[in-house]
Amino acid sequence: MNEIKTQPITLFSIEQNGEIGYYQNSGNLNQLDIFKIYASSKNPWAVLSNKGKEISCERAAEIEQGDKFAVSVDLNIDEHKASIYTVHGNAAEEYRTNENSSLKHYDLDIIKNMVKDIEHTVADYAEQRQLFHERLEQCNVNNAAAEGSQLEGLLSNSESEIVIIDEEMQDCEEMEI
Secondary structure, eight states: OOOOOOOOEEEEEEEETTEEEEEEEOSSOOHHHHHHHHHHOSOHHHHHHTTEEEEOHHHHHHHHHSTTEEEEEEEETTTTEEEEEEEOSSOOGGGOOTTTEEEEEEEHHHHHHHHHHHHHHOOOHHHHHHHHHHHHHHHHHHHHHHHHHHHHHHHHTOHHHHHHHHHHHHHHHHHHO
16 A cells, blocks of 8 residues: 655744734745745745745644644744744654754844845855755854853842742742641
8 A cells, every 4th residue: 555645844924013924835935945035025924925825823733733744934023033943753743852843033133144145155055055054053052052141140140039939939838728
């Protein structure tokens, strides 16, 4: 019996002016392509919306939770942020772990400048994709390091807050008895 293989499903969403559009990739659009369109277009929503099949928020959530999902790129143009959610190995939501899935956040202005720089320095598309992913990973490492140092600062400055929280927890526990 021949097993029918289906392509992994990729999604993207765009948020702008308080509106969110969800799209299922209907072609060979990849992360670099999405960010290139964002970087080069005055109206990325108009361009990107023609690159995918519009779906409901509920359908997007259903796909993301399923075992055919691979990648979702979310652009929040209002806040200049992007998120990339990746799942490896066709794992349905209940089987996802840190080893087979990741959620990474980026600053869209940094991504836009990175994409423009890559386009000007590398002509070959395959090399552009490789360099883009290397730099994207470096951005994520830098973001994680910055978040880690912010967390350390918060922890070192919050010993008195911990005591207050502990006292509040005691109050809650006493009320429950």
